[in-house]
Amino acid sequence: MHGYSQLHTGALDDVNVTVSLHAGATLLSLIAGTLGGRPHGVPRHWQRAVAAVIGDDAVILRPLFDPHYSVIPDCLTATSTMAEADMRAYLSALAELDDFILLRELEAEFGPVLPRHWHPVADCPGTWIRAYAGVMNRLWEEFRTVWKSADTLLRKEQERIGLAAVTRSLPALLPGLSERLISDGASIRLPDQQGRSFDLSGRRLTFVPVISGQGACLFSFDQPGPAWIGYPLPAVGLLWGGPTGRAARDDTDKLALALGHTRAAILRLAGTPIPIGRLAALLNCSPSTASYHCDQLQAADLLSRHRHGRHVHVKITERGDELLAILA
Structure with missing residues (x-):
């Protein structure tokens, strides 16, 4: 563009x-x-x-x-x-x-x-x-x-x-x-x-x-x-629960049941690189909370971090993408 x-x-x-x-x-x-x-x-x-x-x-x-x-x-x-x-x-x-x-x-x-x-x-x-x-x-x-x-x-x-x-x-x-x-x-x-x-x-x-x-x-x-x-829409990630028609709070969301609602939403948001500050805004949580969940996902090799200037971006890994495809 x-x-x-x-x-x-x-x-x-x-x-x-x-x-x-x-x-x-x-x-x-x-x-x-x-x-x-x-x-x-x-x-x-x-x-x-x-x-x-x-x-x-x-x-x-x-x-x-x-x-x-x-x-x-x-x-x-x-x-x-x-x-x-x-x-x-x-x-x-x-x-x-x-x-x-x-x-x-x-x-x-x-x-x-x-x-x-x-x-x-x-x-x-x-x-x-x-x-x-x-x-x-x-x-x-x-x-x-x-x-x-x-x-x-x-x-x-x-x-x-x-x-x-x-x-x-x-x-x-x-x-x-x-x-x-x-x-x-x-x-x-x-x-x-x-x-x-x-x-x-x-x-x-x-x-x-x-x-x-x-x-x-x-x-x-x-x-x-x-x-x-x-x-x-702010906090749009909270709506990414099922394929369509189900919010992330729905108990039929297999990814959320496995990882928790917030971490499931993070994986869905991180399909393209996204700054942690922006991630927090979309999830309607504090940057420290978003960073904590990103740490846990990174430890499980589901998320990667990269620095771009003053900002840290996160992106789903290949392993995370495979998990998303299986459970979404």
């Missing part, structure tokens, strides 16, 4: 901020981290579940995640229903999407000559839309139980962001939302191959907690629609 897109917000204390508990961004992140080659940090057992649900329809998703283009037309995302946080409305809108709307958005984004990877869509837009809507419906049915199990965490996050906005402490909160988000108090930068620039221009800025992985990063800044940013 090279380059950043930048949203010029002006003074963050003056921005109208809301939180949307919309699962549409989560579905996109699950796909991006499983089939799109994006570093969203989706745990492997969830990746297997996503891949199984999508099956042979994976081919229709390729235009959305080309290595050189990160553009997904707004009509295919949850942008239009973000304010209402209504999954039923989002899925219905997808099923009823007019071919012309999709083609118009593609032309507005790319001009009259579409990139090659969008040609199959433009050739048979109606067929492609129906297939895409079917994928999103199946994925929602598979993961809706996980989403419901996260309700308490989601509500707490909604309160946390709301409190920061009311107390004018949003500038201090933003850097902790995501490792991939950069804020200087007057603008926000996020990774994007196209490296575009946008102005908030008095619009509402909506934050959308995402339940997928610690690297989740999605956004839509285009005018005149709403501006929104999807970021990892």
Whole structure:
């Protein structure tokens, strides 16, 4: 990933901020981290579940995640229903999407000559839309139980962001939302191959907690629609219990029964290198507690540590990955 897109917000204390508990961004992140080659940090057992649900329809998703283009037309995302946080409305809108709307958005984004990877869509837009809507419906049915199990965490996050906005402490909160988000108090930068620039221009800025992985990063800044940013839900690792539909507190989670809930969550979070401080934030525990559990996992050759500058990163070992595959 090279380059950043930048949203010029002006003074963050003056921005109208809301939180949307919309699962549409989560579905996109699950796909991006499983089939799109994006570093969203989706745990492997969830990746297997996503891949199984999508099956042979994976081919229709390729235009959305080309290595050189990160553009997904707004009509295919949850942008239009973000304010209402209504999954039923989002899925219905997808099923009823007019071919012309999709083609118009593609032309507005790319001009009259579409990139090659969008040609199959433009050739048979109606067929492609129906297939895409079917994928999103199946994925929602598979993961809706996980989403419901996260309700308490989601509500707490909604309160946390709301409190920061009311107390004018949003500038201090933003850097902790995501490792991939950069804020200087007057603008926000996020990774994007196209490296575009946008102005908030008095619009509402909506934050959308995402339940997928610690690297989740999605956004839509285009005018005149709403501006929104999807970021990892804090303590997302606590939800990585079963393949899908079971939280880590479920007694059917074999990995948690063998290692304990916290250590099981650490192994699932450490599929890609992650700083211990970030790990603690995702698990909603202190850095010393996270470090203690990492010590025990390292002693069992399930986790390795590496220093990167001032930070210590942990990553699951081959032996840990094998254990995860067997018990997850």
